[in-house]
Amino acid sequence: MPELAEVEYYRKRWAPGLNQKVLRVEIHAAKRLFRGTDTALLQKTLPGAILRESETRGKQMVFRFSKGIWLGVHLGMTGELRTEEPAFTAGKHDHLVLCQQQQALVFSDARMFGRVLFHCGAEPPEWWTALPPAISSDAWSLEHLRAAIGKRRVPLKALLLSQELFPGIGNWMADEILWRARLHPRMAAPELTSRQLRTLWTETREVVEIALRTIAVNFGDPPAGWLFHVRWTKGGLCPKHHTPLDRATIGGRTTAWCPRCQPQKQETEGR
């Protein structure tokens, strides 16, 4: 489910556990969610540690504890965070449970495309520091985007799904951005006029900003009139012109677009 705004929403669901000690850890250590993670160290170190703060970057979350502990969580396709009663016992898909006095912090993920990372030390782990600049940050400038895209020939849709370039963007947000920018998902970056590139940049930031204002707060829907509301429905219509949406697999993912707003052949739209 989660793209950046949903990730932010789930991060906050563990907020009740801030400044409280972890008493006990339940873990399905053999699951692939923990691939590459030192689960023995996690189980040994986390009890007694106090949850201090948390942060998201794109789809990646980090929870920082006392004792220099960094717990990374990626939700994959079906992951979610929630809290339960302190005496909660882990169910089939509850792969990590941090039991505290007031509540249990639960990470569950049915499909297990998610991931848990663990690091212990004064310095932040490489998996956190190496993340690209956030779309809402000053560093994610038009120049940054132009340079990062380079001459890449892949369809725009595939570019938008690349977490290096558009951290936190996923399938539905990519479609939303291209629809608002009036760009066909199969266009390639080198075909864009400088004006179209600027529009792509502007609309990316706009969609991210609005999504964080709406979805991240209470898991609400994006505003009315967004493609989001029609992109999966059979016979979905463009919110602007009520034109039937086109659909195809682009960049390996199901993509919906409006043939009228986003024509395959872009007319020269001036400079």
Next chain:
DNA sequence: GGAGTTGTTTAGGA
């Protein structure tokens, strides 16, 4: 029963 799912990673081809 088959197809499809808001995500990454990797093997292998061009």
Next chain:
DNA sequence: TTCCTAAACAACTC
């Protein structure tokens, strides 16, 4: 080497 694509991962819903 670099860039790109398709398949794989796994469980659930329609």
